């Protein structure tokens with residue numbers, strides 16, 4: 074085994090073990106949420122369709138054609154580069170060089186050339202994205218929730234993409250020259266479309282040793298950037314490249330207007346109205362309804378939050394945001410994610426003060442079930458934001474990965490009204506007349522009085 | 530005017546084909562009442578077999594549910610479902626997309642399963658069946674999608690089909706169909722003051738409608754009707770541009 078092989082193996086193992094830990098944490102954070110209703114079998118076809126069209130096919134992206142094309146360039150390049158990545162791993166483990174070349178024969182240079190072309194397009198797209206964010210300052214990236222880390226995050230990945238592409242081209246260019254001057258050590262692959270010409274033109278006169286170093290440099294750069302990516306994703310909005318798939322699968326296939334029923338309330342109201350036999354099963358505890366914290370949401374709501382790309386398509390179409398209200402559906406998603414991450418960090422700290430009263434009394438170890446702190450989602454999301462929503466579903470419609478910010482807003486409103494008996498005071502007269510008159514306004518006239526008004 | 534009551538029809542041993550769900554706005558709001566009357570005129574003139582619940586109807590509970598008050602919602606919804614099921618109602622038409630959405634999508638989980646139509650869907654099928662024939666005029670009319678018929682339920686075609694029978698010059702705003710901008714009333718916003726901001730949502734939407742140079746705005750929702758009418762007033766355009774529900778435009782067209 075060569076030193077390179079050993080180094081490669083170590084990097085691979087370290088990356089894999091770190092990755093399992095970091096991704097494990099995200100999954101643990103998602104599972105803080107409640108179970109979702111079981112998926113119905115008859116919806117399976119529509120769910121697969123969502124995965125293929127929305128996640129794989131990026132259907133929703135194409136509502137805005139320029140970013141869609143730029144994003145598609147990077148995305149397709151990313152998909153194809155996986156072939157090269159698999160070869161890198163095979164090479165790294167076996168200590169061989171371009172192991173796929175003999176198997177693929179004439180197809181090999183075609184595949185590599187395709188990857189090079191796509192990488193070039195991705196390079197241009199990446200530069201365009203950097204320009205859009207930092208120079209052109211596209212409006213949907215300028216909201217307050219994007220300040221600081223979120224805008225760093227976006228730029229870090231774009232920079233990483235540039236490094237990756239530099240790695241690919243450095244490796245292929247040096248290799249193209251080496252294939253010519255040192256055919257006994259470098260397998261003949263046939264000419265690569267871009268580096269096959271650019272390499273000899275730029276590096277043709279270089280020292281073979283230097284070329285060998287450059288080839289290794291490009292190879293390692295590619296591999297290390299990929300490992301870095303993998304470990305970076307769990308703390309980044311770029312997690313969507315993985316989570317978009319399960320997230321579109323689990324997205325609701327019901328009409329957008331449909332709100333989830335609350336069976337627990339239905340049972341109480343039914344017995345109140347005398348519609349069922351009172352079984353006396355009503356619990357004595359003061360019930361909590363709606364969502365105060367991420368544990369009251371479903372795990373799908375939290376997965377939504379970790380899938381959010383922070384693209385701001387939702388916010389840019391939100392009528393409340395457009396008219397200067399404090400609400401930004403993207404911020405709702407980022408807040409849910411940040412709160413889930415905060416709880417996760419506290420769980421990881423093992424600090425026993427984060428146990429609820431009962432666990433402390435019984436001296437149980439800290440788990441996600443007995444977690445308690447004196448914070449909640451309301452420390453992230455203000456009431457003003459919740460109250461500004463018109464439930465118009467524009468955010469839901471706009472999201473390229475089928476996230477539903479409205480569902481979270483409505484669950485938090487339920488908490489505010491049902492559990493806290495708070496909420497906008499303007500609504501009190503409405504609730505009163507609904508309860509007392511069965512109409513949204515307090516009216517003294519009969520509901521059918523209009524029939525007497527006759528034709529106007 | 531002659532409006533059959535479900536209870537009376539059932540007492541006679543009859544079961545009307547369609548229940549017309551009037552809704553709070555359609556019952557009490559003076560402007561929306563005119564839409565109700567217009568729709569009833571159409572139903573009457575085409576001899577549709579329908580009836581209303583009258584005093585037995587209550588709010589569907591939509592604004593309470595969206596405000597977060599599930600108790601009040603359930604109370605109203607369960608009572609309504611009790612009434613509807615007692616009468617054996619099968620098919621419902623409503624002039625309000627909020628009532629439409631709640632009865633169609635949310636009542637089933639509470640034990641109320643009906644075939645539910647928005648009035649623009651019924652009008653569309655009446656046109657298709659050639660029971661309703663209209664003569665297209667040339668007025669420039671812009672169509673505004675309500676969130677609860679449009680995005681929430683994916684119905685973009687029916688109201689447009691109807692409007693295309695009424696005018697040869699239907700126009701769209703830039704934000705239409707899936708991208709339509711809310712009028713600002715949904716989610717129980719209608720019943721509270723706006724949160725602090727730069728602008729009212731209805732004004733933002735009305736400006737977009739005004740920019741099309743249409744002489745009228747066609748809507749399918751009593752709350753959009755209020756919101757856009759207020760928007761026109763805020764822009765001092767209420768004399769030049771009118772907001773109508775599609776059923777009112779039909780009544781004018783049929784000269785009922």
Ligand code: SF4
Pocket residue numbers: 387390391392393394400401402461462463464465466467468469478479
């Ligand atoms: S549903 Fe609420 S948050 Fe979403 S776009 Fe409409 S107003 Fe904004």
Ligand code: SF4
Pocket residue numbers: 380381382383384385386387388402403406471472473474475476478
């Ligand atoms: S919720 Fe969807 S639309 Fe909004 S920022 Fe996140 S990914 Fe983009």
